[in-house]
Amino acid sequence: MNLSEAGTLEFMWGILPELLKGLEVTLQLTVTSLIAGLVLAVPVSMVRTYTKGPLNWLATAYVELFRGTPLLLQLFIVYYGLTETGIVLDRFLSAWLALTLNSAAYQSEYIRGAILAVSEGQLTAARAVGMRTIQAFRWVVFPQALRLALPAWSNEVAYMVKYVSVVFMIAVQELFTRGQGIISKYFRLWPTIIEVALIYIVVVYVITRGMDYVEHRFRIPGLETRTERREA
Amino acid sequence: MAGPILRVENLHKAYGKTEVLRGVSFEVAPGEVVVIIGPSGTGKSTLLRCINQLTPPDQGRVWLEDVEITDKRTDINKVREHIGMVFQDFNLFTHLTAIQNVMLALTKVKRMSPAEARAKAMLEMEKVGLVDKAGLYPAELSGGQKQRAAIARSLAMDPKVMLFDEPTSALDPELIGEVLEVMKTLAGEGMTMLVVSHEMGFAREVSDRIIFLENGAISEDGPPEQFFTNPKHARTREFLGKLTELYGNHGGPRGGRRKK
Ligand SMILES: Nc1ncnc2c1ncn2[C@@H]1O[C@H](COP(=O)(O)OP(=O)(O)OP(=O)(O)O)[C@@H](O)[C@H]1O
Numbered sequence: 196m197n198l199s200e201a202g203t204l205e206f207m208w209g210i211l212p213e214l215l216k217g218l219e220v221t222l223q224l225t226v227t228s229l230i231a232g233l234v235l236a237v238p239v240s241m242v243r244t245y246t247k248g249p250l251n252w253l254a255t256a257y258v259e260l261f262r263g264t265p266l267l268l269q270l271f272i273v274y275y276g277l278t279e280t281g282i283v284l285d286r287f288l289s290a291w292l293a294l295t296l297n298s299a300a301y302q303s304e305y306i307r308g309a310i311l312a313v314s315e316g317q318l319t320a321a322r323a324v325g326m327r328t329i330q331a332f333r334w335v336v337f338p339q340a341l342r343l344a345l346p347a348w349s350n351e352v353a354y355m356v357k358y359v360s361v362v363f364m365i366a367v368q369e370l371f372t373r374g375q376g377i378i379s380k381y382f383r384l385w386p387t388i389i390e391v392a393l394i395y396i397v398v399v400y401v402i403t404r405g406m407d408y409v410e411h412r413f414r415i416p417g418l419e420t421r422t423e424r425r426e427a
Numbered sequence: 428m429a430g431p432i433l434r435v436e437n438l439h440k441a442y443g444k445t446e447v448l449r450g451v452s453f454e455v456a457p458g459e460v461v462v463i464i465g466p467s468g469t470g471k472s473t474l475l476r477c478i479n480q481l482t483p484p485d486q487g488r489v490w491l492e493d494v495e496i497t498d499k500r501t502d503i504n505k506v507r508e509h510i511g512m513v514f515q516d517f518n519l520f521t522h523l524t525a526i527q528n529v530m531l532a533l534t535k536v537k538r539m540s541p542a543e544a545r546a547k548a549m550l551e552m553e554k555v556g557l558v559d560k561a562g563l564y565p566a567e568l569s570g571g572q573k574q575r576a577a578i579a580r581s582l583a584m585d586p587k588v589m590l591f592d593e594p595t596s597a598l599d600p601e602l603i604g605e606v607l608e609v610m611k612t613l614a615g616e617g618m619t620m621l622v623v624s625h626e627m628g629f630a631r632e633v634s635d636r637i638i639f640l641e642n643g644a645i646s647e648d649g650p651p652e653q654f655f656t657n658p659k660h661a662r663t664r665e666f667l668g669k670l671t672e673l674y675g676n677h678g679g680p681r682g683g684r685r686k687k
């Protein structure tokens with residue numbers, strides 16, 4: 196089939212498989228960097244909440260650096276900057292690393308805010324029944340903080356799907372990059388853009404619904420949540 | 428005769444320049460119910476928190492039976508298992524149901540199996556009359572039910588002594604009775620209790636001794652009869668009068684007005 200001359204709908208149908216392959220990469224990056232970001236965010240938020248001194252400064256500097264600069268810049272530093280110093284990562288890995296570091300910075304702030312929102316009395320009560328501080332954190336403060344951070348975290352998921360598109364700059368073949376490739380190959384701008392946009396809309400909608408369900412599923416009376424948003 | 432369960436010797440605590448406790452000493456014998464009263468800001472909460480070291484005192488020593496709690500080498504977590512504490516604002520774990528609140532320390536501190544812990548927790552829920560509320564979250568309970576759940580949580584650890592810090596002060600008047608009732612039953616079963624409370628009816632009827640704490644020191648310590656009829660200091664009588672006006676006289680045998 197010659198897609199350059201196909202009818203609009205036929206064209207859109209024809210490029211779908213290619214775009215879905217891109218979507219797969221987008222979702223891989225989203226999921227893996229979110230999870231790795233969470234794993235990194237938990238200790239960072241704990242260090243920032245509970246320690247003083249150099250470790251705290253380091254964690255604070257990291258968070259402020261990654262929240263204070265554009266993701267695009269971070270991507271450039273990881274991909275080109277590291278190459279310059281002799282560390283060569285492949286494109287996908289660079290993209291993943293930049294997204295992870297960026298997301299971890301934001302996630303650590305959501306968790307830190309949530310830890311601070313858990314009242315002092317919760318820790319006191321846990322200590323009073325003989326729990327060690329670490330147990331009190333693990334079984335009382337942290338579960339509540341996670342629950343409180345869930346709405347902000349849901350937003351983060353939807354943001355990440357869209358933010359992943361910046362890796363277009365280093366030609367990682369995710370959804371947006373594939374769309375761009377299709378445009379330069381067939382010179383059919385509008386149908387391609389519209390289709391890419393529709394795919395994003397559907398995916399973000401499904402994620403939002405899914406996270407609503409998760410929030411509902413884990414609803415705890417008395418732990419009603421405040422929503423913090425990532426300033427775009 | 429058995430020695431005291433709790434012994435407090437010359438406790439001092441200051442916050443910055445404010446001396447909150449200035450040499451507090453007393454003992455609590457097994458099965459004894461001691462009520463601590465005193466004006467606001469006089470250091471009653473601080474005293475209780477210094478006993479289980481939630482707030483480390485600056486000076487002075489505390490023993491639970493023959494274990495010196497204030498000794499640096501004592502494993503404080505081990506000791507706290509044996510000292511129940513009930514707070515003014517309950518401090519139930521928000522993310523856990525009533526029964527899970529009771530079970531948590533049983534599984535994590537006492538290392539019971541979940542099944543064992545559940546059985547033990549249910550027993551305590553029965554004691555405080557909350558079996559039908561066991562599956563509810565704190566936010567779904569009334570103040571009185573919350574406080575009874577908190578008492579069950581402490582009781583489950585089989586404490587040697589229970590500390591109560593104004594357990595009914597945050598409650599609506601109509602809910603105070605049910606909590607005092609549970610405490611009365613506990614006292615009747617021989618639990619050793621140290622209770623900060625302004626419930627004079629409870630103090631009069633249930634306590635063996637009343638301690639009057641004023642400006643961080645004990646100014647009066649004796650049986651309730653002496654306390655109400657023949658206080659050592661005029662100041663005590665004045666304070667009692669104010670209390671009865673402010674708090675009424677819940678749970679007391681003699682429907683309470685100020686004594687003349
Ligand atoms: N963490 C703290 N930091 C500084 N000051 C404190 C702290 N905790 C208590 N204080 C002060 O110590 C004094 C005694 O407080 P405490 O809570 O022990 O009094 P209380 O007798 O329990 O009063 P109340 O009847 O109001 O509960 C008060 O002046 C209080 O402001």
Ligand SMILES: [Mg+2]
Nearest residue numbers: 471472473593
């Ligand atoms: Mg107090």
